[in-house]
Amino acid sequence: MKIFISADIEGTAGILNWNEAEHGHADYAEFRALMTAEVLAACEGARAAGATEILIKDAHDTGRNLMLDPLPAYASIIRGWPGHPDSMMFGLDASFQAALCTGYHSKAGTEDNPLAHTSNLRISRLILNGEVASEFTMNALCAARYKVPVAFIAGDAGICAEARTMVPGIATVETLQGFGAASRAISPAAARIAISEGVEKALSGASLPAPVTLPEQFEVVVEYNNPVDAYRASWYPGAKSHGPRAVAFTASDFFEIQRALRFMNS
Template identity: 50%
Template sequence: MKVYISADIEGTAGITHWDEADRNNPAYPEFREEMTREVVAACDGAVAAGATDILIKDAHDSGRNIYVSQLPECARIVRGWSGHPYSMVQELDESFDALVLVGYHSRAGAEGNPLAHTMSLNVAEMRINGEPASEFMLHTYAAATLGVPVAFVSGDEGLCADVKKVNPKIGTFATSRGVGPSSVSVSPARAQRGIREGVNAALQEDLASMKIRLPNAFTLQIKYTNPVNAYQASFYPGAKHLGDRTIGFETGDFFEVMRAVKFTLRD
């Protein structure tokens, strides 16, 4: 079995403040370590389910967070960013049996995580076909274009609830619950066990049942926190300035949605 693991940090156990996700802040190393341990737990669960080839994308910020010395022998890791539109699932292709998302978080505009966002803090809200979009949704759709199902997701309770709305067959483990700018979290040990056991169980289920059906066409809307960004992004080919800090883009190919997201967001 060949498994792809995409790992973020804002949905790891205990994390609550942006300082803890910033590699230049003294609080960061603790959560870098927890991100690594949760990825290792996902790897252990995958191996127990029969995985022999695991590719990991370090998908937070610099793409250089995970302690690579702790990874199992069967794992490979993508560090840094190539600029490919598939972003947090770079190098994913049709040869993979399943995609696992670890440490993911609620979407921009949601209250399930004090660190909720979608791809950039410059995004107030993103919608696809009228539905609020998270990083989970973007990359699940990207995987679906390749025929690869998402088998398991870990992150905050709000995200896990959204996952079940997309497909209740996808396994989840909730690490925390946002309460305003605070969070209520399980212990790191409990998170690691839940992820290990959850990945193991999910990969032994009928993976075909976890696939989603993509719409025939896509309407992307991005509302920015700053109206200047909306004006600038409206010059992306095919984009329209809809007013109220928002651009729109329509296509029949989800790859083009991901390309538009790539080139219309500014950090």
């Protein structure tokens, strides 16, 4: 059984401040280690369920966050960003039985996590087919392109609730709940136990969740905080201005949406 893990950091148990998520800050080392520990817990759970091969995408910021030496021999890792539109799901293909998400966070414009955002801090909202979308939204649809189900997610309460609505049957571990600039989190030790057990149970069940159904048509609207970013993005082929700070793009193939966002959000 081949398993793919997309690992972020802003939904790691206990995280609160951007200094804890960014290279160069003294607080980062602790949360880099905690992010790694949650990924290791997911690997252990997958292995217990019968996984023989695990591919991990380090999917936060620089793509150089996870500590390498603790990774098990049956896992491999993609670090950095090749520029491919699959982005946080790069490396996934149809040969995988399931995808897992760790350290995931709520979408921009919500209050479930002080670090809530979508893709980057220049975006105020990402709207897909009339609904405000998260990174999980886009990544679950990316997995659906390969007909791979997303079977598990660990992250803040908001993104777990969203995942349960989008993917009926998905297993979730809620690591924290935001309250303005504060949060309440479970302990890292409790998170690791819950992630390991949750992944094992999710992958050992009689059936996995179905891959998300891809709509026949897509319209993505990117609302930026700064009109300068909207103007620049409007020059992507097929993109159109959608108000003073927003750009819209339509396509029938979700990969074309991913490709557009790859350039419009850079």
